[in-house]
Amino acid sequence: MTRFAPLFVFALMVTAPAQAQMGEMADVEITAEQLAPGVAVLFGRGGNIGVSHGEDGTVLIDDQFAPLTTRIQAAIAELGADPARFLINTHWHWDHTDGNENFGEAGAVIMAHDNVRIRLAEGAEGRRTVPPAPPAALPVITYHDGIKLHLNGDTVHVVHMHRAHTDGDSIVWWENANVVHMGDLFFNGRTFPFVDLESGGDVRGVIRAATRVIDMTDDATQIIPGHGPMATRAGLVAYRDMIAAITGQVASAMADGRSLEEIQAMGLTADYAELEGGFISGEAFVETVFTSLNLPDEPDHHHDEIGHADHGGDAE
Numbered sequence: 001m002t003r004f005a006p007l008f009v010f011a012l013m014v015t016a017p018a019q020a021q022m023g024e025m026a027d028v029e030i031t032a033e034q035l036a037p038g039v040a041v042l043f044g045r046g047g048n049i050g051v052s053h054g055e056d057g058t059v060l061i062d063d064q065f066a067p068l069t070t071r072i073q074a075a076i077a078e079l080g081a082d083p084a085r086f087l088i089n090t091h092w093h094w095d096h097t098d099g100n101e102n103f104g105e106a107g108a109v110i111m112a113h114d115n116v117r118i119r120l121a122e123g124a125e126g127r128r129t130v131p132p133a134p135p136a137a138l139p140v141i142t143y144h145d146g147i148k149l150h151l152n153g154d155t156v157h158v159v160h161m162h163r164a165h166t167d168g169d170s171i172v173w174w175e176n177a178n179v180v181h182m183g184d185l186f187f188n189g190r191t192f193p194f195v196d197l198e199s200g201g202d203v204r205g206v207i208r209a210a211t212r213v214i215d216m217t218d219d220a221t222q223i224i225p226g227h228g229p230m231a232t233r234a235g236l237v238a239y240r241d242m243i244a245a246i247t248g249q250v251a252s253a254m255a256d257g258r259s260l261e262e263i264q265a266m267g268l269t270a271d272y273a274e275l276e277g278g279f280i281s282g283e284a285f286v287e288t289v290f291t292s293l294n295l296p297d298e299p300d301h302h303h304d305e306i307g308h309a310d311h312g313g314d315a316e
């Protein structure tokens with residue numbers, strides 16, 4: 001599961017100087033996997049990239065790190081595709097959007113959920129420092145519920161998932177090709193899920209989002225996870241069930257009045273030992289679940305836009 005190296009890099013590099021980033025990226029190779037006619041996935045470092053290409057133009061989903069842009073452009077050309085006409089960000093995290101400025105300046109129209117633009121424009125202070133993104137990196141088309149692209153013989157549905165990995169997540173579903181890009185609503189491999197509570201995430205939203213995708217897909221659906229190798233719907237079902245089982249157990253322990261430390265000592269993640277050793281430990285995940293369950297549950301997204309300057313996680 002070496003594809004999880006990007007996550008460590010993401011965590012370590014947030015405050016690293018640009019020169020160090022270039023050095024870290026020197027050995028990264030972009031590899032492509034064709035999923036259907038006109039649909040491909042690119043692996044490199046950072047979030048997996050989806051590609052739609054054909055006579056109507058190229059759509060990218062996420063763009064990894066800025067030092068990789070020229071290699072990503074070369075991989076797109078090797079698919080026989082034109083340079084990116086549209087770029088969709090599944091969420092604002094740097095390992096999915098750092099190439100935005102390069103692709104934006106090269107002419108791509110960037111699209112994302114409203115909150116992605118807000119968070120990129122403002123940056124973040126706190127546990128991790130993220131500088132405000134330059135204007136060319138910002139989405140120019142933003143949406144609340146989602147948007148559809150009608151091109152390359154397919155209908156590409158971009159669907160917002162409310163308060164899940166962050167408060168600005170979208171999944172992308174190629175209706176005819178039967179492919180879904182999950183962004184970081186799905187980590188496929190050796191880690192427990194990462195839920196960014198500081199960016200408005202909530203583990204209950206991750207469960208709901210996975211269930212929505214499970215409901216809209218079938219056994220033949222090819223699923224692009226945010227990180228890790230390609231997956232099937234059965235893999236997503238197992239992932240959702242793992243999160244739901246742990247969340248249910250944490251909820252009932254909380255109802256019994258147990259503290260976080262007591263719940264972490266219960267061994268609730270022991271059944272999923274194969275996920276230990278990655279970016280997020282079982283203990284850290286249980287803390288995320290515990291913290292999520294202490295937040296007000298907001299299953300609908302009528303009041304989704306960030307309304308606070310501090311981005312404390314409470315959407316208005």
Ligand SMILES: [Zn+2]
Pocket residue numbers: 046047093095096184226227
């Ligand atoms: Zn990511």
Ligand SMILES: [Zn+2]
Pocket residue numbers: 091093165184
């Ligand atoms: Zn992320």
